Amino acid sequence: DAKTTQPPSMDCAEGRAANLPCNHSTISGNEYVYWYRQIHSQGPQYIIHGLKNNETNEMASLIITEDRKSSTLILPHATLRDTAVYYCIVRVNYGGSQGNLIFGKGTKLSVKP
Amino acid sequence: NAGVTQTPKFQVLKTGQSMTLQCAQDMNHEYMSWYRQDPGMGLRLIHYSVGAGITDQGEVPNGYNVSRSTTEDFPLRLLSAAPSQTSVYFCASSLGPHAGNTIYFGEGSWLTVV
DSSP, X not given: OOXXXXXXXXXXXXXXXXXXXXXXXXXXXXXXXXXXXXXXXXXXXXXXXXXXXXXXXXXXXXXXXXXXXXXXXXXXXOOGGGOXXXXXXXXXXSSTTTTOOOOOOOEEEEEEO | OOOEEXXXXXXXXXXTOOEEEEEEESSOOSEEEEEEEOTTXXXXXXXXXXXXXXXXXXXXXXXXXXXXXXXXXXOEEESSOOGGGOEEEEEEEESOXXXXXXXXXXXXXXXXXX
C-alpha cells in the first residue's frame, strides 16, 4: 500500500503558486519523498525528490517538515500546462523491493484561467 | 539520447494470444521495471530488474514474464492474453535501485484485449 495521503483534487488560478500537500506519517529515516506528475495518461514525469532538506529545481520546490511526516510541493507560478495528476511517493531504500515506486491515487490539480 | 523507449504504442490482442512489449533505454541504467495503470488508478509494479540476468516480481506479476539479457532491454511478455490485462503499460529505468536514483518513465503502451 502507498504510504502517503493526498487530497484527491485541488484548484489553482493561473499565475498563482500551487501548494500540494502530502502526509507520510509512517516514513522511515532513510526513505525518500518523490513527486511525479502525469498529464492525461502520458508517462509519469519526475518533478523533484528529497530526503530531509528542502529542495528546489527548475520545476518546483519541495518543503519537508522537520519531523518528515509531511511535505508540500510548490509550483511557484502555475500555468494551464501544469494541470495533471500529482503523485507523492515514499520510496523505500531497503529490502527486496528496494527502489520501487508505490503509487497512490494522487491529487488532480486543475489550473484555471 | 532517447531515454526510455517503448514499442508498440498501441496494440489490440485477442484473448489467448501472446505478445511482447518492448522496452529499451540508452542511459546505461542498471535498474528497469514495468508498471501497469488501469483507469482512474495509480501505477502498479509488475516486474523489475536490478541488472542483466536478474529479475524479480512486483505487486501484480501473474500472467506476465520478463527476462533481462542485456542492460539496455527489458521486454515484457504476455503469455496468454486476458481481457483483465487491458491496460496502459509503462516501462521505467534508473541508475540503480537506491532510492536516491531518479526513475524515468517511457511514454506507455496501450493494450486492449478483446
